Amino acid sequence: MNYNAENRTPRDRVSEALFSQIKDLPTQRYGIQKNTLSSAARPAAAMAGQSNPTQMFCPINRSKARTQRRNSACGGVQGEDKLAGLPLAMAYVPMQEWKNLYDLETGFGQGTLFEDLDFPFYPTSCPRKGCR
Amino acid sequence: MVKKDKNALLHDIQVYGFALVETNLFLDTHPGDPGALACYKKYNHLLTEAYAAYESQYGPLTVRGGTDDDCWSWVKGPWPWEYSANAAR
Numbered sequence: 115m116n117y118n119a120e121n122r123t124p125r126d127r128v129s130e131a132l133f134s135q136i137k138d139l140p141t142q143r144y145g146i147q148k149n150t151l152s153s154a155a156r157p158a159a160a161m162a163g164q165s166n167p168t169q170m171f172c173p174i175n176r177s178k179a180r181t182q183r184r185n186s187a188c189g190g191v192q193g194e195d196k197l198a199g200l201p202l203a204m205a206y207v208p209m210q211e212w213k214n215l216y217d218l219e220t221g222f223g224q225g226t227l228f229e230d231l232d233f234p235f236y237p238t239s240c241p242r243k244g245c246r
Numbered sequence: 247m248v249k250k251d252k253n254a255l256l257h258d259i260q261v262y263g264f265a266l267v268e269t270n271l272f273l274d275t276h277p278g279d280p281g282a283l284a285c286y287k288k289y290n291h292l293l294t295e296a297y298a299a300y301e302s303q304y305g306p307l308t309v310r311g312g313t314d315d316d317c318w319s320w321v322k323g324p325w326p327w328e329y330s331a332n333a334a335r
Contacts, residue, residue, distance in 0.1 A: 212272065212281040218289075222261045227268035 132199050255300040259307070262293035 214229040221227035224234075250258075266289040272282050301311040305323045313319040324331035 210272065210276070212276065212279050212285075215285075218261050218265050221268065222264050227265055228272075 250299060250303075252300075252304050255296060255304070258296040259293065259300060262289055262296055265289045266293055 210228070210230065215221070215227055216224060216229055216232075218227075224232050226232050266286070269282055269286045269289055273279065273286060276282060297307060297311070301307055305319050306312055309320060311319075314322075326332070
């Protein structure tokens with residue numbers, strides 16, 4: 115079946131205006147990514163533009179969030195959703211390749227043998243009170 | 247065979263076992279990947295060797311680990327919760 119011909123791909127469901135609006139959004143990782151490995155061991159992180167792995171990102175504009183705090187239990191996250199309007203639950207997963215393997219001890223410690231899948235998540239609370 | 251510390255052998259078994267499962271999961275979706283297949287063979291061999299080394303020195307890890315001819319080996323060692331007995335060995 116030719117999904118493109120039938121206008122069936124997820125990309126086709128997004129209007130040009132919306133697509134141009136979201137395609138240049140910077141890729142950010144929320145919370146703190148702890149730099150547990152040497153910089154030489156993290157080429158993927160460097161390629162993704164995370165020059166400072168310990169830098170903290172917060173999805174919420176702080177001053178705006180302050181004004182919205184009364185209306186929302188978590189500081190007005192809804193108002194900041196830059197992806198609003200996209201189809202729900204459209205995910206893209208490229209095939210993984212057998213590459214960038216950790217040595218066995220490192221992989222055992224990281225919980226994955228694959229550096230490309232090593233996304234440590236360190237939940238941090240939002241700098242503001244009452245926002246988790 | 248060089249005698250290796252009991253905990254070091256257990257650690258090796260965990261590490262090789264983990265690597266084997268990771269490879270297993272990768273191969274589930276990439277059954278023809280030559281690199282992954284080679285690593286599967288390598289890790290499987292290492293794990294088998296580590297199991298054999300442990301069980302020959304410290305007794306069976308699972309009920310499939312064999313037994314002495316005259317006595318059921320499975321019940322001979324300390325139980326896992328007998329911490330001091332295990333730590334001393």
